[in-house]
Amino acid sequence: MLEDLATEDVAELVEGLNFAQKVERSLELIKQAYAEHGDGMVVANSLGKDSSAVWHLAKSVSPKIRGFIVTTRFKPPETKKFMAEEVSRYPELRVFRNNEEIPDKLYATDPDKCCEILKVKPTRQAIKEMNVTCWITGLRCTEGRTRTAFKEIEERDIGLIKLNPILIWYEREVWEYLALNRVHVNPLYGKGYRSLGCWPCTKIAQGKDERAGRWIGTSKCGGECGIHTKPLLDYQI
Ligand code: SF4
Numbered sequence: 001m002l003e004d005l006a007t008e009d010v011a012e013l014v015e016g017l018n019f020a021q022k023v024e025r026s027l028e029l030i031k032q033a034y035a036e037h038g039d040g041m042v043v044a045n046s047l048g049k050d051s052s053a054v055w056h057l058a059k060s061v062s063p064k065i066r067g068f069i070v071t072t073r074f075k076p077p078e079t080k081k082f083m084a085e086e087v088s089r090y091p092e093l094r095v096f097r098n099n100e101e102i103p104d105k106l107y108a109t110d111p112d113k114c115c116e117i118l119k120v121k122p123t124r125q126a127i128k129e130m131n132v133t134c135w136i137t138g139l140r141c142t143e144g145r146t147r148t149a150f151k152e153i154e155e156r157d158i159g160l161i162k163l164n165p166i167l168i169w170y171e172r173e174v175w176e177y178l179a180l181n182r183v184h185v186n187p188l189y190g191k192g193y194r195s196l197g198c199w200p201c202t203k204i205a206q207g208k209d210e211r212a213g214r215w216i217g218t219s220k221c222g223g224e225c226g227i228h229t230k231p232l233l234d235y236q237i
Pocket residue numbers: 072074106107110111112114115116118119197198199200201225
């Protein structure tokens with residue numbers, strides 16, 4: 001059972017397991033989730049390095065595993081190009097976007113609302129349309145201040161499991177995995193970015209907090225778009 005693999009002591013795993021043991025654990029979590037959820041298990045692919053690693057891990061469990069990408073009108077050209085390449089490599093990756101009209105520069109005046117409309121809503125749509133019972137993310141607890149309290153297996157919405165199979169990986173271990181497996185990555189990393197998002201809300205930043213370049217100058221600085229913190233199933237909205 002997937003729950004049997006759950007652990008409360010995430011910090012101990014971060015420190016205690018080596019790279020190979022972490023890869024093995026991630027694969028085991030995905031394998032178990034796939035055995036229990038089958039086609040209801042879907043990977044959320046943000047086109048960032050962590051998603052690329054998780055997508056590669058999932059594809060090594062089964063090439064049939066499906067995924068979805070949530071994109072917005074504000075994604076940088078490099079990300080849009082990389083998305084087109086990934087979708088042509090993997091047609092089982094579906095793209096969701098919300099094209100509804102929003103006020104000009106909503107990202108500056110109300111970034112929470114902007115993310116809710118452009119990111120959270122299409123994520124809800126993906127989960128509904130793809131009949132998802134378990135979604136897989138590339139979230140990691142070492143990414144920054146807002147990500148320390150997550151678990152590998154969560155059920156934030158009743159009936160919808162969220163699996164974070166690389167939760168305990170360090171940033172360098174993600175790059176180790178991607179390099180060793182020659183995985184295609186978003187070219188923006190070559191420019192110095194460490195965490196990717198929409199262009200108005202993402203800057204190149206240095207330091208300990210990997211997500212420090214997100215939403216700089218707003219109350220959301222280094223924070224979350226909402227897909228990991230808000231309800232995703234209709235009945236809870
Ligand atoms: S990251 Fe910025 S531009 Fe993108 S949806 Fe959120 S607030 Fe809007």
